[in-house]
Amino acid sequence: MAVTLPPLQLVDQAGQPVSDVVARIEQSQTSTAARDQDAAVMDQVNLSFSPKVIAISTGTRVQFPNSDETRHHVYSFSPAKTFELQLFRGNEAPPVEFDKAGLVVIGCNIHDAMVGYIYVSDGQVYGVTDAAGGLTLPTFTAPESAELVLWHPDLEETLSLPLAGLDENGDLLRIELPMIQRQTKPEPAASGLRNRLQRYKTDDD
Known part of the structure; x- marks a missing residue:
């Protein structure tokens, strides 16, 4: 059966929009032409x-x-x-x-x-949120066990939400993300990038 999620809006704990969030549907296929x-x-x-x-x-x-x-x-x-x-x-x-x-x-x-x-x-079912934290995914088919997977560099870990638990009846699907609160004190540029690269060198996808 084809599934159409309402437009997504991703926000942080303060209700502010979060851009650059990757959202994808596991175990899914688009019901339209391939990308x-x-x-x-x-x-x-x-x-x-x-x-x-x-x-x-x-x-x-x-x-x-x-x-x-x-x-x-x-x-x-x-x-x-x-x-x-x-x-x-x-x-x-x-x-x-x-x-x-x-x-x-x-x-x-x-x-x-x-x-x-x-x-x-x-x-094939994925996208990246815009500056307003918004994203509209294409219509897709997926089993009941499928999940909405969310990733962002300021999330401690990838977030997986069962599709069956999402409220798909509204005009907007608003999801609050547990974002990491970065320190305001800037870290040395070199060590900051090296640490991030090293982190993702060893982490699971």
Whole structure:
């Protein structure tokens, strides 16, 4: 049977919208045409990855254009994908294919404060929340045991919610996330990125 969830809105404990949340439905298939996503883009703008978080299907190639004046050296040593794009500008770097499901943490070997995330999924039903914390998933089919899986870099762990327990009758499905309260004191840029990369090197997908 086809399932259509109402639009999602993801908020923190204070009721503020949370952007860059990856939401996906396990054990599901779209009831419409499969996603046409042969390529995706993660740009580099103002010494930041843009967008910071993208979600893709396995087999998708990602372009890493550099819109900054300075060169970048993009890399990852995540289990789902290890790669390195040495010093480059503009569109010099070749696309990278992500052929294994899992979380890939992206860094720049020149600018340690830069960090991005690529969430690679075996399924077709997924998306990333916008600046207002909103996301509308496509109509899908799934067994009763299926779950809504939520991931964000500031969640202590991935959150899994049984579909059977969600209130699907309203106009909006609002979900509060147990976000990590980051300290306001800035950590050294190098150690901050290295610690995050090391964390996702050892964590399960």
